[in-house]
Amino acid sequence: MSTATEARAAAARPALARVAAGAALVLAALVPLLVSGNVADMLTRVLAFALLAIGLDLLTGVAGLPSLGQAAPFGVGAYAAALLGKHVTTVGPVQLVAAALAGAALAAAVGWLLVRSRGTYFLMLTLAVGEIVHELADRWEGVTGGSNGLAGVPAITLYPGGPPVRLAGVLYWYVLAAVLVCAGALWVVARSAFGRTLRGVRDNEERMRSLGYRTFVPKYAVFCLAGAAAGAAGSLWVAQARFVSPADLGFEVSALALLAVVIGGRGSLWGAALGAAVVVLVREELSPQLGGRGPLVLGLVFVAAVYLLPRGFAGTRLRRSNRS
Amino acid sequence: MTALLEIHGLTRRYGSLVALDGVSLSVTAGARHAVIGPNGAGKSTLFGLVTGSLRPSAGRVVFDGRDVTGRPDHARARAGMGKTFQHSSLFTSLPVVDNVALATQRAAGLGMAMLRPAGRHAAVREQAMGQLERVGLAGRAAAPAAALSHGERRQLEVALALAGSPRLLLLDEPTAGMSAADSARFAELIESLGAGVTVLIIEHDLDVVFRLATRVTVLHLGRVLADGTPDQVRADETVQRAYLGDAALDDLFFEEGR
Amino acid sequence: MSWLGGNLVTIVDGVAFGVLLFTIAVGLSLVFGIMDVLNLAHGALYLVGAYLAVRFVGDGPATFGAFLAAGLAAVAVGAAAGAGLAVMTRPLATRGHLDQALLTLGVALVVDDLLSARFGNDVQSVPPPAFLAGSVSIAGREYPSYRLAVIVAGLALAVLVYLLVERSRVGALVRATVADAAMVRAMGVDTGRLVVAVFAFGVVLACLGGVLGAPVLGAYPGLDERVLILGLVVVVVGGLGSVPGAFLGAMVIGQVEVLGVSLLPQYASFLVFGTMAVVLLLRPEGILGRAGGVRGTAGVVPRRMGKPG
Numbered sequence: 001m002s003t004a005t006e007a008r009a010a011a012a013r014p015a016l017a018r019v020a021a022g023a024a025l026v027l028a029a030l031v032p033l034l035v036s037g038n039v040a041d042m043l044t045r046v047l048a049f050a051l052l053a054i055g056l057d058l059l060t061g062v063a064g065l066p067s068l069g070q071a072a073p074f075g076v077g078a079y080a081a082a083l084l085g086k087h088v089t090t091v092g093p094v095q096l097v098a099a100a101l102a103g104a105a106l107a108a109a110v111g112w113l114l115v116r117s118r119g120t121y122f123l124m125l126t127l128a129v130g131e132i133v134h135e136l137a138d139r140w141e142g143v144t145g146g147s148n149g150l151a152g153v154p155a156i157t158l159y160p161g162g163p164p165v166r167l168a169g170v171l172y173w174y175v176l177a178a179v180l181v182c183a184g185a186l187w188v189v190a191r192s193a194f195g196r197t198l199r200g201v202r203d204n205e206e207r208m209r210s211l212g213y214r215t216f217v218p219k220y221a222v223f224c225l226a227g228a229a230a231g232a233a234g235s236l237w238v239a240q241a242r243f244v245s246p247a248d249l250g251f252e253v254s255a256l257a258l259l260a261v262v263i264g265g266r267g268s269l270w271g272a273a274l275g276a277a278v279v280v281l282v283r284e285e286l287s288p289q290l291g292g293r294g295p296l297v298l299g300l301v302f303v304a305a306v307y308l309l310p311r312g313f314a315g316t317r318l319r320r321s322n323r324s
Numbered sequence: 325m326t327a328l329l330e331i332h333g334l335t336r337r338y339g340s341l342v343a344l345d346g347v348s349l350s351v352t353a354g355a356r357h358a359v360i361g362p363n364g365a366g367k368s369t370l371f372g373l374v375t376g377s378l379r380p381s382a383g384r385v386v387f388d389g390r391d392v393t394g395r396p397d398h399a400r401a402r403a404g405m406g407k408t409f410q411h412s413s414l415f416t417s418l419p420v421v422d423n424v425a426l427a428t429q430r431a432a433g434l435g436m437a438m439l440r441p442a443g444r445h446a447a448v449r450e451q452a453m454g455q456l457e458r459v460g461l462a463g464r465a466a467a468p469a470a471a472l473s474h475g476e477r478r479q480l481e482v483a484l485a486l487a488g489s490p491r492l493l494l495l496d497e498p499t500a501g502m503s504a505a506d507s508a509r510f511a512e513l514i515e516s517l518g519a520g521v522t523v524l525i526i527e528h529d530l531d532v533v534f535r536l537a538t539r540v541t542v543l544h545l546g547r548v549l550a551d552g553t554p555d556q557v558r559a560d561e562t563v564q565r566a567y568l569g570d571a572a573l574d575d576l577f578f579e580e581g582r
Numbered sequence: 583m584s585w586l587g588g589n590l591v592t593i594v595d596g597v598a599f600g601v602l603l604f605t606i607a608v609g610l611s612l613v614f615g616i617m618d619v620l621n622l623a624h625g626a627l628y629l630v631g632a633y634l635a636v637r638f639v640g641d642g643p644a645t646f647g648a649f650l651a652a653g654l655a656a657v658a659v660g661a662a663a664g665a666g667l668a669v670m671t672r673p674l675a676t677r678g679h680l681d682q683a684l685l686t687l688g689v690a691l692v693v694d695d696l697l698s699a700r701f702g703n704d705v706q707s708v709p710p711p712a713f714l715a716g717s718v719s720i721a722g723r724e725y726p727s728y729r730l731a732v733i734v735a736g737l738a739l740a741v742l743v744y745l746l747v748e749r750s751r752v753g754a755l756v757r758a759t760v761a762d763a764a765m766v767r768a769m770g771v772d773t774g775r776l777v778v779a780v781f782a783f784g785v786v787l788a789c790l791g792g793v794l795g796a797p798v799l800g801a802y803p804g805l806d807e808r809v810l811i812l813g814l815v816v817v818v819v820g821g822l823g824s825v826p827g828a829f830l831g832a833m834v835i836g837q838v839e840v841l842g843v844s845l846l847p848q849y850a851s852f853l854v855f856g857t858m859a860v861v862l863l864l865r866p867e868g869i870l871g872r873a874g875g876v877r878g879t880a881g882v883v884p885r886r887m888g889k890p891g
Contacts, residue, residue, distance in 0.1 A: 066680045113859060117866070120620045120679050124814045128858060131811040135851040193429050193437040193445060200426045203415040210375070211427045211488060212401035213435055221436070251807045255687055262684060293699060299691030306674065306685045
């Protein structure tokens with residue numbers, strides 16, 4: 001390849017990426033017109049889970065803080081939205097904001113302690129916190145309904161006094177809009193100077209300190225951001241499922257979120273959304289066809305992904321066209 | 325002639341092992357101060373204690389008139405200390421220019437800026453490119469840091485240390501593993517820094533030391549053995565003995581042709 | 583004092599639970615200490631041991647022979663699984679410890695589902711060996727005999743492990759490798775085989791713990807998570823890479839968990855987390871951990887928790 005062709009190809013890559021992104025968005029928006037209600041429901045769940053995975057990708061892929069505890073803020077957000085829906089307000093966006101704040105609050109409460117540790121140690125601590133919150137949900141019957149969870153969560157409305165959203169397609173559009181806004185915010189953060197700071201901390205925290213960074217602050221900030229994203233995702237999940245139980249806070253949810261990030265490519269954000277789609281599809285569509293052995297397949301996929309996809313789908317090839 | 329850095333009785337113990345024992349020295353502003361000594365003399369320990377990556381068992385570190393003994397490494401960096409690492413310590417997944425931009429963006433107070441895309445901070449990028457030009461790496465700005473050769477990595481190390489506009493530049497064996505040509509280029513770079521930057525350099529390469537240094541401190545077994553101008557140290561017999569036993573050291577300490 | 587007496591049975595329960603936690607924690611701690619690998623499949627392998635007890639003992643007759651068979655099977659399966667995991671994680675050593683931990687997570691998911699497929703999702707209970715089925719009367723109170731037996735067995739195991747790690751030549755090599763693997767290799771020791779041995783040993787202990795604990799905790803999907811988490815908390819509290827630390831941590835957490843559930847069921851989780859948080863604040867390397875981190879590499883234990891930065 002001559003250098004001129006190479007240069008043209010290199011310049012074309014970002015443009016190609018933009019076209020692909022645009023096409024994906026158009027397709028995503030058209031979904032309710034193309035598929036049945038059940039499929040739209042499932043895709044809604046994919047979207048909610050994708051937001052959880054994207055938040056985790058920011059935390060783990062970009063900032064290098066590996067977490068197996070994101071189910072905790074996710075579940076806290078879900079419970080917050082469910083409780084609001086049952087007792088206070090059914091306005092979806094209000095539940096969304098409240099859930100995001102709840103997730104961020106949990107992250108803020110434990111993060112200041114957790115974020116001081118690194119690598120595998122940090123992973124262990126997030127696991128512990130995740131499970132402790134899970135047990136809390138299981139035991140605090142008065143608030144969370146105990147192991148039975150909270151059923152009968154009313155359908156959300158899009159604005160105060162509005163009609164409850166009962167059409168799967170409309171709910172899908174709401175969740176899509178919400179995810180685009182939240183994920184968009186995370187994407188903005190990832191490409192900002194702060195995002196670069198996070199990558200610096202991930203690559204070489206000691207070096208960052210020698211440059212004058214108080215590394216605790218960006219780590220704590222991204223931990224809280226990921227908590228907010230997880231909480232928001234939780235409210236969207238409940239908006240579709242209309243039910244929340246301790247299982248939604250379980251270790252399995254955290255593991256699946258991390259699997260989505262690993263498959264999709266750590267650090268690219270959009271890759272995590274793709275990974276989330278794979279995970280939900282395997283679990284919900286393939287699993288019944290495999291005699292319910294979905295978790296087995298996912299486990300094997302996990303093992304394969306770790307061996308074969310060090311950078312997941314997003315890979316290094318696309319990353320070379322990065323902007324400074 | 326004010327002292328930019330003062331060390332008083334700095335001691336570091338590891339259990340019963342004393343790595344550094346009551347070391348005191350003073351670095352004048354604008355000086356090129358070298359610390360030399362045979363292996364195990366405590367040079368790295370001293371470096372760590374000054375930069376803040378190690379805590380002293382006893383003694384004080386005073387920087388620019390302020391006691392920084394209890395301050396963590398990032399605080400000392402903010403106060404004006406820039407350091408390099410003995411083994412290149414870079415951000416390997418990022419391009420070269422981003423590596424330096426991390427330093428310049430912090431100096432510009434933009435480390436936590438979450439809204440604008442990183443590339444839009446023009447001043448940050450310009451300063452980063454400026455630093456790269458200074459060390460001769462401008463042509464490699466877009467390359468991933470992981471793809472650099474050893475010599476280029478050492479250059480990037482220095483660029484990172486300089487990018488924060490430090491008052492005191494601390495170099496930990498910067499020419500280790502460098503070719504003669506690279507070492508010479510490195511020495512030129514240090515010479516070009518001007519009086520605004522004070523340099524404290526731990527070095528093994530005595531050619532570099534005696535070319536650059538305005539003052540030399542010799543450490544041996546955790547203590548200061550000699551401290552003076554390069555000529556004084558060169559002539560000091562105790563130094564010669566410490567380095568190579570009782571053998572004569574003419575060829576080590578004197579340039580050929582003298 | 584009367585409160586103590588009234589709750590003595592619970593305290594004994596706590597000691598028994600602590601002993602079971604020890605069997606898990608010590609393997610986790612040693613594997614992490616020697617390889618920096620967090621074996622997230624450890625809980626699943628405990629569950630394998632528990633299901634082995636279900637398989638061999640079932641509804642009865644709960645003969646000692648059946649338990650012995652289960653125990654031997656646990657040793658065999660544990661050794662194979664541990665060695666297998668060591669071999670599987672080795673190629674990832676250059677890619678970092680997170681990847682290795684993720685691999686073990688994948689294995690855990692697979693093992694979990696296989697167990698679920700084979701044994702179903704219901705809680706399986708295993709009766710204790712017939713001669714230990716009753717209770718013993720001490721100072722006017724009844725204590726379940728099996729719990730006491732678990733304590734005795736567990737203490738014996740703890741002593742055995744301690745002697746092996748702290749007093750034997752192999753143990754010295756293991757501890758040396760934890761401290762400085764490169765140095766041990768330079769001495770001509772094949773650390774690769776040592777790592778496989780330690781991994782196998784740790785997993786065998788977890789499996790045996792599962793067999794031992796089956797009459798106490800039963801076997802059901804989700805038990806592995808509970809046991810893994812508590813094992814991790816024990817390791818954090820007791821200190822990484824330390825056998826006495828794992829024992830001490832296990833005793834502490836065992837008590838906190840059991841007493842907590844018994845006395846303050848809604849706050850039990852807080853108590854366990856609170857204990858861990860207190861230890862992290864005051865002594866981040868764990869009660870008996872080595873100050874300054876196990877390996878001294880960035881990525882293990884924080885040196886100072888007091889000052890943010």
